[in-house]
Amino acid sequence: MARKDFLDIASLTREEVEYLLEQAVPFKDLFTRSVKKVPALKGKSVLMLFYEPSTRTHSSFEVAAKRMSADVIDLDVPQSSVTKGETVKDTVDTLQAMRADYIVVRHEMSGMPLAIARQTKASVINAGDGAHAHPTQGLLDAFTFKEVFPETDGRKVLIVGDILHSRVARSTSMVMRKLGVEVAFLGPGSLVPRDGTEGMRRFTDYEEAMKWSPDVVYLLRVQMERQDAQFFPSLGEYHRVYGVTQERLERLADKGTYIMHPGPVNRGVELCHEVMDYERSLINRQVENGIAARMAVLFWLKPGTGSEPPMTTE
Numbered sequence: 001m002a003r004k005d006f007l008d009i010a011s012l013t014r015e016e017v018e019y020l021l022e023q024a025v026p027f028k029d030l031f032t033r034s035v036k037k038v039p040a041l042k043g044k045s046v047l048m049l050f051y052e053p054s055t056r057t058h059s060s061f062e063v064a065a066k067r068m069s070a071d072v073i074d075l076d077v078p079q080s081s082v083t084k085g086e087t088v089k090d091t092v093d094t095l096q097a098m099r100a101d102y103i104v105v106r107h108e109m110s111g112m113p114l115a116i117a118r119q120t121k122a123s124v125i126n127a128g129d130g131a132h133a134h135p136t137q138g139l140l141d142a143f144t145f146k147e148v149f150p151e152t153d154g155r156k157v158l159i160v161g162d163i164l165h166s167r168v169a170r171s172t173s174m175v176m177r178k179l180g181v182e183v184a185f186l187g188p189g190s191l192v193p194r195d196g197t198e199g200m201r202r203f204t205d206y207e208e209a210m211k212w213s214p215d216v217v218y219l220l221r222v223q224m225e226r227q228d229a230q231f232f233p234s235l236g237e238y239h240r241v242y243g244v245t246q247e248r249l250e251r252l253a254d255k256g257t258y259i260m261h262p263g264p265v266n267r268g269v270e271l272c273h274e275v276m277d278y279e280r281s282l283i284n285r286q287v288e289n290g291i292a293a294r295m296a297v298l299f300w301l302k303p304g305t306g307s308e309p310p311m312t313t314e
């Protein structure tokens with residue numbers, strides 16, 4: 001069933017996730033053609049509203065929208081009236097008057113995309129809100145995972161690092177679980193909360209986690225910008241205890257374990273330089289797949305339709 005907004009993974013059924021993943025396949029095939037454009041969103045406009053920095057999400061939404069022939073309007077937040085104190089509501093009302101069909105929003109406050117979705121007829125896509133959700137990241141991760149493991153049921157993903165502050169951990173763990181993947185977490189006890197990880201294994205010891213034999217080790221960026229306290233002694237200590245060091249990488253290679261990371265990476269913290277050239281690193285493929293996954297989302301949504309979106313937590 002088509003929807004107006006794409007705000008989280010929690011409100012999607014497994015069938016909807018699988019439908020979106022299937023839709024992304026022909027969009028990815030498009031990348032190998034000489035003409036990489038389809039007219040699917042011709043005459044539609046996509047407004048990019050990023051209140052937080054982004055490289056991958058911002059650029060891949062822009063590429064996705066342009067490949068679908070949409071017009072892209074990118075609000076340069078630092079140069080906009082936001083810096084004069086304009087509220088998000090007033091900004092959205094102003095932009096709504098320009099009749100955008102889609103609004104892609106990233107904001108440091110959890111729930112801001114939902115608040116915007118409730119005040120506009122445009123389809124709102126959550127490009128990451130606070131520590132709440134990053135649903136298109138979850139979707140592209142699931143797409144990448146399924147390319148490697150077409151039968152997802154019973155597979156295992158170990159998510160490593162700063163679970164507490166990570167919207168990626170929430171959305172990616174949730175989409176994986178919807179596909180029947182077993183998910184476990186590894187990190188310092190201070191960064192792996194009990195709330196929200198019920199029913200999943202929690203490890204604080206790297207060697208113990210490896211005995212669980214994950215198919216994929218999914219590394220999270222240590223988000224210094226969201227930490228208001230010291231959760232571990234030092235970045236060097238974090239790397240030694242939880243990072244994929246050169247020695248650990250060799251052991252992962254022996255076992256045939258894949259590595260994923262949403263980016264941007266902190267080299268020397270959650271991983272060593274060599275991971276980027278590791279043959280089972282899916283990190284660059286995740287970026288490539290982000291375009292196809294986001295095209296599938298844009299194609300699925302129907303601006304101007306649907307009822308008021310519900311409030312969910314991931």
Ligand code: CP
Nearest residue numbers: 054055056057262263
């Ligand atoms: N993975 C991700 O959200 O990266 P950006 O912050 O660069 O968009």
